[in-house]
Amino acid sequence: MITNQSIKPSNGIALLPFIVFIFTFLGAGILLEDFYAIPSPISVFLGIITAFIFLKGTSDKKFNTLLKGCGEQKILTMCLIYLLAGAFASVTGAMGGVESTVNLGLSFIPSQYLAAGVFLLASFLSISTGTSVGAIVALGPIAVGLAESSGVSLSLLMGSLLGGAMFGDNLSVISDTTIAATQTQGCKMKDKFRVNLYIAVPAALICLIILFYVGNIAPVRHSIPLIPADYSLLSILPYILVLLLAITGVNVFTVLTLGCISAGIIGMATGHFGVLELGKRVYEGFNNMSEIFLLSMLTGGLAELVREAGGINYLLKRVEACVRGRKSAQLGIGALVSLTDFSIANNTVSIIITGPIAKQISETYCIDKRKTAALIDIFSCISQGILPYGAQVLILLGFTSGRLTYWELLPNVHYLLVLLGFSLLAIYSPFWDRIIKKRM
Numbered sequence: 001m002i003t004n005q006s007i008k009p010s011n012g013i014a015l016l017p018f019i020v021f022i023f024t025f026l027g028a029g030i031l032l033e034d035f036y037a038i039p040s041p042i043s044v045f046l047g048i049i050t051a052f053i054f055l056k057g058t059s060d061k062k063f064n065t066l067l068k069g070c071g072e073q074k075i076l077t078m079c080l081i082y083l084l085a086g087a088f089a090s091v092t093g094a095m096g097g098v099e100s101t102v103n104l105g106l107s108f109i110p111s112q113y114l115a116a117g118v119f120l121l122a123s124f125l126s127i128s129t130g131t132s133v134g135a136i137v138a139l140g141p142i143a144v145g146l147a148e149s150s151g152v153s154l155s156l157l158m159g160s161l162l163g164g165a166m167f168g169d170n171l172s173v174i175s176d177t178t179i180a181a182t183q184t185q186g187c188k189m190k191d192k193f194r195v196n197l198y199i200a201v202p203a204a205l206i207c208l209i210i211l212f213y214v215g216n217i218a219p220v221r222h223s224i225p226l227i228p229a230d231y232s233l234l235s236i237l238p239y240i241l242v243l244l245l246a247i248t249g250v251n252v253f254t255v256l257t258l259g260c261i262s263a264g265i266i267g268m269a270t271g272h273f274g275v276l277e278l279g280k281r282v283y284e285g286f287n288n289m290s291e292i293f294l295l296s297m298l299t300g301g302l303a304e305l306v307r308e309a310g311g312i313n314y315l316l317k318r319v320e321a322c323v324r325g326r327k328s329a330q331l332g333i334g335a336l337v338s339l340t341d342f343s344i345a346n347n348t349v350s351i352i353i354t355g356p357i358a359k360q361i362s363e364t365y366c367i368d369k370r371k372t373a374a375l376i377d378i379f380s381c382i383s384q385g386i387l388p389y390g391a392q393v394l395i396l397l398g399f400t401s402g403r404l405t406y407w408e409l410l411p412n413v414h415y416l417l418v419l420l421g422f423s424l425l426a427i428y429s430p431f432w433d434r435i436i437k438k439r440m
Contacts, residue, residue: 018302021046021302039291044302051066065308069303070301070304081174084257085174085256088238094273095235115152115211118143118160122135126165127167127243129239167415174256187373199378199422200422295352296352299349303356319357330371333376334378338382347384348380
């Protein structure tokens, strides 16, 4: 039973602002055939207006509650991390880090291993930059060209690209989904990363075995020569530095600051930009995160309004009715974030919305917060990766100019299908819990 919530009000009407937010976002996406036509902060602001109109209490009290939620420590921490992550991505992109990473990988991939190579390249690029969309945009046209020139299945290469991009996004310490998952659950990034490894890496290894096998038996029209593209190992160093520092447990603010500094020094030393241009790139990175910054802050305020009015407690009681124990609670958390993502087609927003609810469920059923953070990130990435109207799939299919359909792509996203299986094992098998207790 969720006894720690029983003394708080329970009010289903209090969920109305959340419903307005979700249906505004979803409805506009369906009607306009573009789920990013209306900026998400506008949708959440409409939810806040709804809360002020329909929820009980004076305007002053509701305004103070809104400010309390917007200014909550975890929300502000999340927002600052977003800014630094944006700055790092902007500076490393300006100094040629993305191009060097792509060119280095393509210089060593034989034709029969193209699918596995694209998966690995997308994984590293996504885990380094913190964005699956960025990896898909960078590699999508290249993957299409490789399929045409080699005769390797287009659906296989694009499925490998999508799987690798989601693998990296899920594990990246600078991904907005990781930031949201760790901050809403109150755990350290290194701890969530380690738990995530025990679930995602076995799935990735099995996926690679599948891709190596399929690559060897798949018909190849002709072998293509290695691509003699220019790359600089120096440009890749900031990514490796950030990854190593994060794994060793260095504070995330320190990690991202050192990453920006190292990328800035390398960029200036190699002549990509000067001091003034570096400042502009950092600010450009801040601006690139303005939407998710505002969304996180406003959603924190909306969540506090809904919680204070009894909406969260009402939802928890409904979830409790479906939960029969610790394992089903974990499955419920995964299902909750997945259903939210199916509704709004944005995995970061889904984590921000469901994170506080997942935290309370975890506390009630004694689920390790590090595992909860990993699960909500994993399930949100799985759902986002298979959504036919998600940004990743839409962009990827767009590069094929109609030569590849969603139903041809889906069976080739081997990683996400295997990851789902390992996620269920992590919930129902005691092995993963023993590993977490022993290794963490």
